[in-house]
Amino acid sequence: MTTNKARALPNARQDDSATAQFDAAFLEHWQPVYRALLRLVGDHAEAEDLALETFWRLYQRPPSKQRDREANLGGWLYRVATNLGLNALRAHKRRQQREMQAGKWAIETSVHDPAQAAADEDERRCVREILAQMDARQAQLLILRHSGLAYADLAAALDVAPGSIGTLLARAEREFEKRYRQKEGNDASE
């Protein structure tokens, strides 16, 4: 077991101050990172797993750029987290299983209107499919903007100039709308 432990912690922090720093960063950023992932994957257990994985990456291999380590730690975490979340969405099989579960859950919990619950579930599935298929950076931008990040934070998370966010966002929204219309068309013609 001791060998295991040594292997698991290549960057094991020996000193207390580094540990305290990590703990503080974890406590500060856990909630928004987890929430963004929950939006993305829609499953509490998976969102938690992915959030833990995000912080594990921070622990194991802290960002190489000093700016990311300090001023932009939140942005770095968002980038890693949304990448992990989008990858998870693309893992098709798991997605189907999760959606089935999430769908059942949604239908079971909404006793008042099962038809509405089913329609909502279709909508969720459709939105997640589009996000999974879109260019990853566009999808990240949409999900993070919707998570409430200001342009400066979005720019930090995606590592682009703050002045370009408006343009990128408008483009991503156009792309999302195009894909959504296509899907609607497909569904209607089926």
Add this chain to the structure above:
Amino acid sequence: MHLNDGQLRAYLDQEIAGAERVAAENHLAACAECRARRDEIAARAESIAAHLAVLESPTISVSPPAALARFKNRRLGKETPLMKKIFSPRYRPAWVALALVALLAVSMTLPPVRAWAEGVLAQFRVSKVTVVSVDPTRFQELGVGSSLAKQISQMLSDSVTMTKKPDAPRTVASAQEASQAAGFQVRLPASRSDTPQLTVQGGAAFEMTVNRARAQSLLNEAGASNLVLPASIDGAVIKVNIPIGVAAGYGDCPKLTDESSLNGSPGRTMMNCIIVTEIPSPSVDAPPTLDVQQLAELGLQFTGMTKEQAHAYAQTVDWTSTLVVPIPRNAAQYKPVNVDGVSGYLIQRPLDDAPQYVIIWVKNGIIYAVGGLGSDTSAALAMANSLK
């Protein structure tokens, strides 16, 4: 000079300020074309916000300190799940048997043994089986691979000492040979004339020393800090002995002694495989200071019952002799069946690609399970009823 889409988008988000904003406003006031584009972009942004809003779920949030505790336990601790330790891959029994043993192990972690409080060193052996429906969300948290399950396994593996390692599964030629190896009279279904694949496997014993503080911290983390473990359990030594069991595979079953064929979930090729497992009741020894009824009620509360429900349910079960199988609501269905002259349960997991079932009962101190794939359980029931 017209405003571009990016400027309009930022304008709508109040992300343009000062002189730039004033300039944009002035231009918009004068330019119908830009106003039209602004409205178009605003409408699109609104509709996309509405689409993304459906992704909101009711937040069952994990508090940051609890998450950090999980992170440390899970990532920085060593991970040796108990089941892995006891039933290491080399000794992995058939998936049905494994499921049964897992159920057994789970039921033992919810100490179902009221009589522990009686006698000097009370011993428990099961003579019947019952099921209790548990909250699936709780069960999900405890599911294989979940951080909580890993921590529980971790805690158990730290406090568990194997006193007898399970034997590797081995093939035997006849029921007689199986009976000799396992030390009890093995029964085979008379309804089948084909020769089963017979294996003898397992047989393990371990001791566990309870660390109350650690167990309580896991309960707290699981959001059940209202459940307070009694002080009397701290340091209690619990001895568990799991006898050797026998598995008989009928039809196209995986090779029961071959680890690689048992990995992963059973496929469609095994659709007509039915596995009969028989294992004498495990025995559990615990000191009389352990207030087991109290623990059982805590366990029931943990799996989703109210305090009153747990108390009421605890009264209905003879904990000295009953194997309590927790069944997650929604994930599995169960119904009582009369089988082999006693009452047992048919438990079904209605999975889409491969529904699973297991019929489980206890007779003369032996736990029997007949399990397989598919939704038709008639052949399995016929087999269960024809054991000789």
